[in-house]
Amino acid sequence: MSDSMPPLDRRVLASLRSDRPAPSDARSRVRGRLAAVIPAMALSGASAGAGSSGFWRRFGGWGPHGMAVATFIAGGVTGATLLATLSHAPPPRIVYVDRPAPQAVVSEASTFSGPPLELAGPTRIPVAVPAAPQPTAAVATALSAPASPAATPPHASRFAEERRLLDDARAELLQGEPALAIARLDAHRARFADGMLAEERDAMEVEALVRAGRVDEARAEAAAFKERSPRSLFLQTVEATIASAP
């Protein structure tokens, strides 16, 4: 084998091996984006390096409950950061609308809700908005009329952020990455425990757990979902998901 294996020139090898440090601003940006979906990154970023490892190790030593507590704290930190950010935002622009808000919400909701976990194909749910969570008129206005970032109401930012997380999770499910989807849904739960899209998140999580082969957990989640939201539009989908689980 070595007879036919040509050696590499030393200069070429040196060039190949010359590492360059990644730009520090890129490093910060990537860390920030990861922290948005991985609570552990949010905390370890506050004291990056060995200190953070020790911090998480202490939680790890508490077993699964430790991680849950840590995740809860991470959510708190993220929420506090968000609150601080929003509190410095300029006051929302007040816009008067001359028709009820749900119309704008319907298109948004119908894009993502319904038996939405039938991931391939268009949404089949009829317009059944009354049972869905009702965003405020401010949200509807913000959705229908794009404003400058400075004038975006906090609720709209929050909704958009929720929407983005769930869209990303859905895309990961479609790409056959249920573990990633679950991580993202957990991040949503940490930041928006009672968010406007909480039901959609919980329903999607049942689907993700089934796809990840964690069927027992999916069943438990589904049972909890049914108890929590017996009249949810997503209940039928959740039950169908469980019924089709292996």
Add this chain to the structure above:
Amino acid sequence: MGVSPSPSPPRVPEIGAVFDEHFDYVWNTLRRLGVRESDIEDLSHEVFLKVHARLDQFDATRPMRPWLFGFAYRVAADHRRLARHRFEVLGAPVEAVDPMVAPDERLEADEERALVEAALEELDLDRRAVLVLHDVDEVPIPAIAHELGIPVNTAYSRLRLARHELAAALKRQRKNRYARESASAWPKPGTGHGPGTRRGAL
């Protein structure tokens, strides 16, 4: 007689620690795999997301970098499958300047590196991955075969072909550079100097 406690298995590191320690490595690996500078940031984000999802499957008795390389390789391969990325060439890198290196040496090293990167760009991604893992990261071939999910003989074969192709590509690149330098040193017609002009022809 007491029983001595058996050594505890190595712990799987936390994602934050993995990021802090290996971000530069992932960045440079993506660059060596031909990802454009402007795309490396997004793709390194993608790599660490996937690493996070699989971190519990990492065998902590093994080195981390070949395992990370597997993620970077797959992300880069997916990226290149998109037609719009397939034929793009490495962009000019922006990097910190080492004040301890003389400017002329730095220039020479930069030119050589640019040449090697351009030659590397000509290699098929599968072969390039084996070459980078083996010749840059110094990972043994059996470990490369394991990480990339290929037979050992295939890994050897790819390395041999990659080195051959790299040598040939470098030869071409040097020849092209020489031709470009010669052409730029040749006066342009109409400048009034050199054999390319027609001064005095009439």
